[in-house]
Amino acid sequence: MEQHRTPPSQHGPRRGTPSTRLPPQARRGPAGARPPARRPASAARPPGRMPGPRLTGLGAGLFCAVLMFLLGCLDQLLFGASLTGYGVLFLPVCVLTALWVRGADLLTAPVVVPIAFPVGLLPVADSGGGVLGRLMGLVTALATQAGWLYGGTFIASAIVIVRRIRLVRGRRRA
Numbered sequence: 001m002e003q004h005r006t007p008p009s010q011h012g013p014r015r016g017t018p019s020t021r022l023p024p025q026a027r028r029g030p031a032g033a034r035p036p037a038r039r040p041a042s043a044a045r046p047p048g049r050m051p052g053p054r055l056t057g058l059g060a061g062l063f064c065a066v067l068m069f070l071l072g073c074l075d076q077l078l079f080g081a082s083l084t085g086y087g088v089l090f091l092p093v094c095v096l097t098a099l100w101v102r103g104a105d106l107l108t109a110p111v112v113v114p115i116a117f118p119v120g121l122l123p124v125a126d127s128g129g130g131v132l133g134r135l136m137g138l139v140t141a142l143a144t145q146a147g148w149l150y151g152g153t154f155i156a157s158a159i160v161i162v163r164r165i166r167l168v169r170g171r172r173r174a
Helices: 057-079 083-100 103-124 130-144 146-173
Strands: none
Touching: 057 083, 057 103, 083 103, 083 146, 103 130, 103 146, 130 146
16 A cells, blocks of 8 residues: 655745745735734733643643642641641642643643642651551551542542633634
């Protein structure tokens, strides 16, 4: 079977096309009209509102996991490994992750949030000594704190669904 190769796409106009042969004055259109000036992206935002970071899927996963680990260490230091305190700290991280992930990677936020939860539990979970003791403490903490895990995942999923609906509606209008 014969396979035809398509030529690579060229960026910009081809040589010899009318648009490259005309002087700049002739390319403007009727009566020397200029194309409308583009507004910078910052002008479209309401005043006083800073843009949020836009994380890729991998960036959102790293952000969430590293932040949860640091919050787990902070919880261990300040509250003596309070699992309730860790669960409360987990919820804002879920919100930030769902808000800061970029539009193309929206579906990664509800996936990385539950993965980051046990990463942050490592310093908080009881360790009865050795690797098996730490593993048993981690499993016990996951079993007893599943409500926080489900709640954070639900919050991230709800935010992602709302953002996705708004994104699709915005594309339809444009």
